[in-house]
Amino acid sequence: MAPLAELGSSPQAMAPAWFSVRRVRPELADTVTIDLVPPRGAFTFAPGQFTMLSVFGIGEIPISISGDPAETATLTQTVRAVGAVSTAVVGLRAGDLVGVRGPFGSSWPVTHARGRDVVIVAGGIGLAPIRPTICAVLAERDRFNRVAILYGARSPNDLLFTDDLATWRARFDLEVLVTVDSAGRGWHGGVGVVTKLIDRAPFDPARTTAFVCGPEVMMRFSAERLMTAGVPARDINVSMERNMQCGIGLCGHCQFGPTFVCKDGPVYRWSDIAPLLAVRET
Amino acid sequence: MTTLAEILGTHPFFFGMRPEHLDIIARCATPADFGTGKTIFTAGDEADACYLLLDGDVALELVAPGQGPHVIETLHSGEIFGWSWLVEPYRWMFDAQALTEVRAIRFDAKCLWAAKEADPQLGFDLLRRFVAVIVDRMQAARMQLMDIYGAPR
Numbered sequence: 001m002a003p004l005a006e007l008g009s010s011p012q013a014m015a016p017a018w019f020s021v022r023r024v025r026p027e028l029a030d031t032v033t034i035d036l037v038p039p040r041g042a043f044t045f046a047p048g049q050f051t052m053l054s055v056f057g058i059g060e061i062p063i064s065i066s067g068d069p070a071e072t073a074t075l076t077q078t079v080r081a082v083g084a085v086s087t088a089v090v091g092l093r094a095g096d097l098v099g100v101r102g103p104f105g106s107s108w109p110v111t112h113a114r115g116r117d118v119v120i121v122a123g124g125i126g127l128a129p130i131r132p133t134i135c136a137v138l139a140e141r142d143r144f145n146r147v148a149i150l151y152g153a154r155s156p157n158d159l160l161f162t163d164d165l166a167t168w169r170a171r172f173d174l175e176v177l178v179t180v181d182s183a184g185r186g187w188h189g190g191v192g193v194v195t196k197l198i199d200r201a202p203f204d205p206a207r208t209t210a211f212v213c214g215p216e217v218m219m220r221f222s223a224e225r226l227m228t229a230g231v232p233a234r235d236i237n238v239s240m241e242r243n244m245q246c247g248i249g250l251c252g253h254c255q256f257g258p259t260f261v262c263k264d265g266p267v268y269r270w271s272d273i274a275p276l277l278a279v280r281e282t
Numbered sequence: 283m284t285t286l287a288e289i290l291g292t293h294p295f296f297f298g299m300r301p302e303h304l305d306i307i308a309r310c311a312t313p314a315d316f317g318t319g320k321t322i323f324t325a326g327d328e329a330d331a332c333y334l335l336l337d338g339d340v341a342l343e344l345v346a347p348g349q350g351p352h353v354i355e356t357l358h359s360g361e362i363f364g365w366s367w368l369v370e371p372y373r374w375m376f377d378a379q380a381l382t383e384v385r386a387i388r389f390d391a392k393c394l395w396a397a398k399e400a401d402p403q404l405g406f407d408l409l410r411r412f413v414a415v416i417v418d419r420m421q422a423a424r425m426q427l428m429d430i431y432g433a434p435r
Binding site for chain 1: 343350351352381429431
């Protein structure tokens with residue numbers, strides 16, 4: 001077996017560092033954003049990467065990073081309570097300690113998108129892993145052509161980062177379209193699936209880089225819609241989720257065809273991952 | 283001067299349609315404007331038209347007994363809506379309400395039916411285009427039914 005160094009991982013990849021919780025912000029009924037203070041003062045990552053977050057005595061889970069990559073003094077992560085560990089994370093309070101390993105995995109190819117149109121499609125809590133990309137693009141907005149953020153959620157009450165959405169919408173150099181799957185008459189925004197927003201976004205398909213993040217079904221339909229619009233599969237990027245455990249491609253839990261999602265992903269080109277998604281699991 | 287048929291021919295829905303067919307369809311068309319909050323059609327009424335939305339937003343709503351209106355889908359500039367005129371019982375299935383000032387083209391259903399029956403090629407072409415819209419909406423409805431953003435089960 002190859003040593004860890006050959007796998008591109010630091011020797012400490014399996015040993016968590018203990019971060020203290022600075023702040024917990026409620027986002028939705030079951031979702032919070034937590035700001036963590038790194039023990040050595042700085043934490044750097046690339047948009048799209050994730051960490052393995054552990055709560056002592058309960059367990060460890062992979063969590064994508066939702067903060068601004070330029071803010072290295074804080075590690076910001078958005079967590080939805082769906083299991084024992086994530087429920088414990090959602091219940092953390094300022095001053096608590098959590099274990100952090102990483103960052104791990106591939107990142108969104110933001111620099112590749114310079115000089116091109118950018119289409120960001122997010123569904124549900126998928127806006128969290130893609131938020132650092134939005135921050136990175138906005139930090140050097142002049143280097144990109146048209147930028148569109150397309151976001152779909154279950155209902156108006158399930159929209160994530162509503163303050164950010166309002167800020168982004170107020171900009172004249174961004175096209176921000178939001179839709180929900182279901183709403184009452186009090187909602188003045190769009191209703192319908194997020195894939196339909198692709199038809200309304202302004203972009204030149206031959207010169208577009210797309211970043212898509214959300215449930216797999218949503219990503220599949222979004223990629224197909226983007227390709228119907230003329231965006232080549234190689235210019236569409238998606239973020240996959242599997243059972244990541246070691247984070248460095250050793251344990252094999254997240255194996256997906258010939259790849260390990262924790263090491264080769266979570267961000268993949270659609271042209272690379274689509275054939276694997278078409279394989280039926282029995 | 284640009285004719286209505288030429289304008290229709292540039293719209294994605296009608297793109298590529300034969301000019302003589304566009305002329306016939308243009309004769310079924312009239313401008314239709316609706317103020318914000320105005321009802322465009324009501325579920326249960328005779329489906330006597332379809333609409334090409336030129337400008338503005340429209341909500342398709344379902345009203346359930348004991349509940350307020352539930353927005354099924356919002357439609358935006360460039361979309362075509364209303365296909366109940368194509369299938370029995372030729373009644374609207376949902377309410378359509380203007381969310382903003384709406385500028386649209388209304389196509390009279392009786393006129394379209396007469397055109398379809400007089401020229402089966404036109405009828406086939408029109409139906410083919412509507413089927414694409416219907417399939418798109420059906421796929422979207424299936425995605426909504428899957429509740430893909432809900433908590434994992």
